[in-house]
Amino acid sequence: MPAHWTEETALKGRGHRSLGRRWRRVSTRSVIGRGPSRDGTGAVIGRWDPAAAARNPRKVSASCMGRRRRRVDRGAAVGALPEAIAALSRTLPAGPSPEIFRRAKFDRPEAAPALWQLLFRVLSPLSANGASAPPAQGEPPSTEAQVRVVKSELHSQGYPRRALAQLPEDGSQGSRELLLALAWLLARGPLLERLLAQTRVRLGDEIPLCECEALASPGPPVPRVEADGPVDIRHLQWLMGKLRFQWRKLITSQQEQCALLGKIHSYTRGCHSDRSLGHLSVAETELLRDAEGGRQLLRRLESENVCLEAALHWRRQELVFWRWMDTVLGTCPPEASQPTFVPRIPEKGAGEWELVARELQALQEELRGAAEPRRAAWEARVGGWGPEWSAVQRASREAVGLELAALQRAWERGGAAAQPHGPCRLVKSDAGASGGPGLRAAQVIEVLRSREACLEAVLCQLQRQCRQELARLAGALPGLIWILPPGR
Amino acid sequence: MLPADCSRRLVAELRDALDACAERQRQLERNLRVSRRLLRTWEPAETPAPQPTPAPETSGEAPSPESTPSPQDLKELELLTQALEKAVRVRKGISKTGERHKALSLKSGSAAISATTASAPSRASGQASCRVSETKPPRGIQQTVVPARGLPECRLLSVGDRTRMGRGSRATKPGPGPRDQQIPPSAALQAPEAFTLKEKGADVDCWLPQPLWKPCSGLEGGSPQSAASLSTGFPDRILLRLPMAYRKAASRNSRLWAQLSSTQTSDSVDAAATAKTQFLQKMQMTSGGPGSGLSAAAVEAEVGLLRTACSLLRRRMEEVLSADPADCMQEYRCLLTLEGLQAITEQCLHRLQELRAAVAGQQLGPWPVGRRPGASLPCGGGTDPIWSPQLLLYSSTQELQTLEALRLRVAMLDQQIHLEKVLMAELLPLVGTQGPHWLALCRAVHSLLCEGGERFLTVLRDEPAD
Numbered sequence: 012m013p014a015h016w017t018e019e020t021a022l023k024g025r026g027h028r029s030l031g032r033r034w035r036r037v038s039t040r041s042v043i044g045r046g047p048s049r050d051g052t053g054a055v056i057g058r059w060d061p062a063a064a065a066r067n068p069r070k071v072s073a074s075c076m077g078r079r080r081r082r083v084d085r086g087a088a089v090g091a092l093p094e095a096i097a098a099l100s101r102t103l104p105a106g107p108s109p110e111i112f113r114r115a116k117f118d119r120p121e122a123a124p125a126l127w128q129l130l131f132r133v134l135s136p137l138s139a140n141g142a143s144a145p146p147a148q149g150e151p152p153s154t155e156a157q158v159r160v161v162k163s164e165l166h167s168q169g170y171p172r173r174a175l176a177q178l179p180e181d182g183s184q185g186s187r188e189l190l191l192a193l194a195w196l197l198a199r200g201p202l203l204e205r206l207l208a209q210t211r212v213r214l215g216d217e218i219p220l221c222e223c224e225a226l227a228s229p230g231p232p233v234p235r236v237e238a239d240g241p242v243d244i245r246h247l248q249w250l251m252g253k254l255r256f257q258w259r260k261l262i263t264s265q266q267e268q269c270a271l272l273g274k275i276h277s278y279t280r281g282c283h284s285d286r287s288l289g290h291l292s293v294a295e296t297e298l299l300r301d302a303e304g305g306r307q308l309l310r311r312l313e314s315e316n317v318c319l320e321a322a323l324h325w326r327r328q329e330l331v332f333w334r335w336m337d338t339v340l341g342t343c344p345p346e347a348s349q350p351t352f353v354p355r356i357p358e359k360g361a362g363e364w365e366l367v368a369r370e371l372q373a374l375q376e377e378l379r380g381a382a383e384p385r386r387a388a389w390e391a392r393v394g395g396w397g398p399e400w401s402a403v404q405r406a407s408r409e410a411v412g413l414e415l416a417a418l419q420r421a422w423e424r425g426g427a428a429a430q431p432h433g434p435c436r437l438v439k440s441d442a443g444a445s446g447g448p449g450l451r452a453a454q455v456i457e458v459l460r461s462r463e464a465c466l467e468a469v470l471c472q473l474q475r476q477c478r479q480e481l482a483r484l485a486g487a488l489p490g491l492i493w494i495l496p497p498g499r
Numbered sequence: 500m501l502p503a504d505c506s507r508r509l510v511a512e513l514r515d516a517l518d519a520c521a522e523r524q525r526q527l528e529r530n531l532r533v534s535r536r537l538l539r540t541w542e543p544a545e546t547p548a549p550q551p552t553p554a555p556e557t558s559g560e561a562p563s564p565e566s567t568p569s570p571q572d573l574k575e576l577e578l579l580t581q582a583l584e585k586a587v588r589v590r591k592g593i594s595k596t597g598e599r600h601k602a603l604s605l606k607s608g609s610a611a612i613s614a615t616t617a618s619a620p621s622r623a624s625g626q627a628s629c630r631v632s633e634t635k636p637p638r639g640i641q642q643t644v645v646p647a648r649g650l651p652e653c654r655l656l657s658v659g660d661r662t663r664m665g666r667g668s669r670a671t672k673p674g675p676g677p678r679d680q681q682i683p684p685s686a687a688l689q690a691p692e693a694f695t696l697k698e699k700g701a702d703v704d705c706w707l708p709q710p711l712w713k714p715c716s717g718l719e720g721g722s723p724q725s726a727a728s729l730s731t732g733f734p735d736r737i738l739l740r741l742p743m744a745y746r747k748a749a750s751r752n753s754r755l756w757a758q759l760s761s762t763q764t765s766d767s768v769d770a771a772a773t774a775k776t777q778f779l780q781k782m783q784m785t786s787g788g789p790g791s792g793l794s795a796a797a798v799e800a801e802v803g804l805l806r807t808a809c810s811l812l813r814r815r816m817e818e819v820l821s822a823d824p825a826d827c828m829q830e831y832r833c834l835l836t837l838e839g840l841q842a843i844t845e846q847c848l849h850r851l852q853e854l855r856a857a858v859a860g861q862q863l864g865p866w867p868v869g870r871r872p873g874a875s876l877p878c879g880g881g882t883d884p885i886w887s888p889q890l891l892l893y894s895s896t897q898e899l900q901t902l903e904a905l906r907l908r909v910a911m912l913d914q915q916i917h918l919e920k921v922l923m924a925e926l927l928p929l930v931g932t933q934g935p936h937w938l939a940l941c942r943a944v945h946s947l948l949c950e951g952g953e954r955f956l957t958v959l960r961d962e963p964a965d
Contacts, residue, residue, distance in 0.1 A: 166795070168795075168796050169795065169796065171782060171783050171786040173786065174786075194778065195779065198778050199779065207759070218902075220891075240506070241501055241503045243500055244943045244947075245943065246510070247509055247510070247513065247922075247947065248943060248946070248952060250510070250517065255952065257520040258907070260524065261520060261523055262904060264524065264527045264528065265527060265903045265904065265907055266904065267531060268527060268530055268531050269896060269900040270900070271538055272899065273896030273899055275538065278541060282740070283741070284740075284746050285749075285750070295741060295745075298741065299741065300537060300540070305745070308745075309742075309744060312748045312749065313748050316748060316755060319755035319756065319759060323759060327767055329771045330767055330770050330771045333771060333775060337774075337781070340778070345784075345785040345786075346786050363802065364802060364851075364855065366920050366924060367809065370920075371805070371847050371848045371851065372848065374844050375844045375848065379841060381816070381820060382834065382838050385833070385834045385837065389830070404831070407828065407832050410832070411832055411835040412839070414836070415843065418811060418815060419808075419843060422804055422807045422808040434888040435890065435891035436888045436889070436890055436891065437891055439899075448889075449890030449892045450889060450890065450892065451891075452891060452898050453898070455902060456898070456905060463908055463909055463912065465810075465814065466916060467912060469813070469814070469916055470915055470916050472813065472817070473916065473919045473920065473923065474948065474949045474950075477923060477945075477948035477949050481930065481948070481949065484930055484931060485941065490960060490961050490962065491958055491959065491961065492958070492960075492961050493957075493958055495956050496950060496955060496956055
């Protein structure tokens with residue numbers, strides 16, 4: 012028999028007095044609280060079977076309503092919390108049963124392992140084609156490793172509660188803290204949507220338009236064996252050469268893939284029931300070709316649909332969850348504000364910082380070097396100009412101000428406002444048909460070209476800077492003739 | 500030998516770059532394997548790019564011998580078609596389904612088989628007949644009727660027209676241009692191949708006669724510029740119908756994603772948003788953590804923005820410096836722009852120092868171990884995410900190739916710039932101090948930093964003759 016929410020009243024009876032008081036205090040606001048405090052039996056909540064709720068939330072609420080037909084409103088409201096939590100569970104990867112959430116409110120240790128694992132799944136970066144979660148490669152990480160990842164990720168995202176960091180690493184405790192952390196993550200941003208999008212079943216042939224996706228998901232960080240001894244610079248040259256070779260290989264493979272994709276798309280033209288797509292994607296062609304694979308795809312698609320429905324359901328119902336979370340937060344004593352974290356500034360992060368600082372300083376020097384003599388020359392020249400000139404001056408100043416403000420906005424908005432973002436499904440379409448929805452490849456190519464030009468300029472500038480620096484150093488040595496390689 | 504910490508950092512950066520590359524390659528290989536496997540069934544000859552026949556025919560000429568069915572074959576074919584038509588009529592009479600146009604379309608479907616299998620009648624006609632007889636009329640008709648957008652007239656071509664033309668698959672192309680005639684004869688000789696799939700328990704034969712597909716591959720491979728004419732010149736769409744269950748699930752899926760992405764608000768959504776904000780505030784108040792809520796991730800993002808800002812500012816500066824002002828006005832504007840840029844740079848530096856102070860004050864480590872802050876650039880789209888994919892329309896394989904090549908090129912340049920900066924920071928100071936192997940180091944550094952590792956400079960020792 013599954014445990015019931017009656018445990019709340021049971022706990023109260025067993026001398027959790029503070030808990031009981033809190034319960035009654037919040038019960039005036041909380042939907043859930045109303046049940047036990049008014050009729051004193053906890054009957055409604057007590058009979059709720061979380062497992063059944065997870066299976067079919069609607070039936071649960073219906074049965075609740077049936078039981079208390081006279082107080083339909085209240086009955087529905089009481090069913091709403093477990094229903095909302097069940098929807099949440101179905102959306103989350105490896106979502107634990109709603110019962111775990113309830114136990115976590117009372118900080119029961121038996122709820123902790125499931126929640127550590129859940130948070131690990133939620134926080135660890137997923138592999139690029141996220142259909143299979145991280146543990147796909149080899150065995151899942153040990154509990155200790157999971158706990159460490161959860162703590163460090165939450166910390167880096169600015170999670171405020173210290174209590175979490177102090178939990179033991181064996182993952183045996185802290186279910187309430189974990190529940191709070193989960194709620195914090197949920198409250199902060201579109202967590203569910205992000206998770207769903209990461210594991211989305213890809214039906215089309217997709218390309219990411221933006222490097223933020225391609226590079227943001229390199230899989231879980233692999234502990235690497237660092238070369239600890241000093242290396243010769245020739246080793247670096249060798250690695251550089253290897254890298255160049257890899258890129259070349261990548262480009263060739265990519266070209267072949269494009270050709271194959273184009274063939275598949277034109278061979279299957281007109282086969283898709285969706286007119287805006289017109290042809291099949293690789294996944295869809297494979298579905299026709301390979302019956303077993305097709306069944307699997309269908310199963311995955313259907314289970315994703317279930318998750319999506321649950322997410323929409325959760326969106327409609329989540330208010331009651333947040334009211335409940337308020338009561339959970341209420342059961343925690345406030346923390347003393349005493350930072351206990353050990354500061355840790357990894358050298359890599361600091362190095363990045365240094366790079367930016369150095370670049371900015373160099374830029375500032377150059378700007379000063381360029382602007383100051385010009386200003387001096389200008390002042391000398393305009394000395395005796397009349398008042399009509401000042402109007403022109405003012406107009407120029409305003410124009411330049413606007414231009415620079417636009418430049419500043421360009422990066423404050425993220426640097427690339429014009430850059431299309433997000434995954435795209437590739438569709439081969441007639442050159443003539445231009446009315447339909449969707450991006451045109453030509454547009455994207457244009458954006459990419461300008462980005463390419465811009466990056467090339469940056470790289471060339473850096474190389475020029477290096478050349479000047481090296482020439483300066485070399486100039487100090489007489490008796491050497493430097494012959495540059497034939498230019499590009 | 501380089502110093503140990505410099506070695507460690509540089510090797511780690513290069514390894515990271517190599518790993519990122521290898522990961523891309525792995526994904527690509529996976530996709531390539533799937534695509535190759537799918538195409539192998541359509542192109543069993545394993546010719547990477549099917550060659551069009553060297554001798555092109557104009558529509559008036561007699562077809563080349565190997566692709567022409569003999570009169571005997573044609574006659575047999577005619578008989579076969581008649582028999583099939585009869586069978587269909589009988590069937591239709593029994594099932595009492597089918598309007599006129601459906602019957603016609605079925606006819607043209609069967610005609611397509613006969614026409615295309617004409618060149619290999621001994622093998623294919625038997626298959627074709629048995630396949631048609633297997634097809635259950637209601638479903639079979641439905642299958643052939645469906646999309647064929649913009650090409651209804653081909654679908655309704657009468658049987659007589661087709662078989663009379665009798666030039667294998669070429670005959671099925673409407674409005675043939677001279678290029679469209681270049682069909683590899685080998686292609687027309689291939690037998691049709693069946694695909695079977697289950698649709699809700701019932702067997703539906705989904706089949707692809709090879710010859711109809713083949714000519715297009717020949718054209719695509721041979722002359723990509725004909726893609727536009729190709730895309731309209733696809734007469735008999737051989738319908739690979741996706742199973743009903745899949746179509747339902749897929750359309751449901753896209754509907755759900757659209758709902759999830761919609762930002763439309765309601766009372767309950769607004770109330771939940773308020774509740775969430777309150778929850779976060781309450782949590783912040785009762786916890787002993789940092790007050791400002793400036794997280795390491797936020798700091799990281801902001802440093803990334805400052806990096807972008809720096810490169811934008813530099814670009815603007817170079818534009819201004821390279822411009823040649825024509826008059827006083829323009830000269831004045833250049834001056835003002837330079838001064839403005841200087842002020843903005845000042846602000847950026849100030850912000851960077853503020854961030855550094857904030858991090859130091861809060862004692863929060865900027866980045867957790869195992870993440871690579873330099874690798875990814877901040878992206879503008881993050882604030883307004885689109886969860887389901889949008890469509891990206893391309894018109895030809897070449898366009899797609901250009902797009903993908905550019906995408907890779909941009910990624911590569913991003914990586915190169917990052918590496919260049921790291922190498923500059925580590926190697927330039929080393930060159931500044933002259934050691935025993937200074938010249939060799941200088942050469943290597945020059946090659947790495949100034950030539951992307953591709954070329955070397957030559958150093959000559961110019962010793963004065965005694």
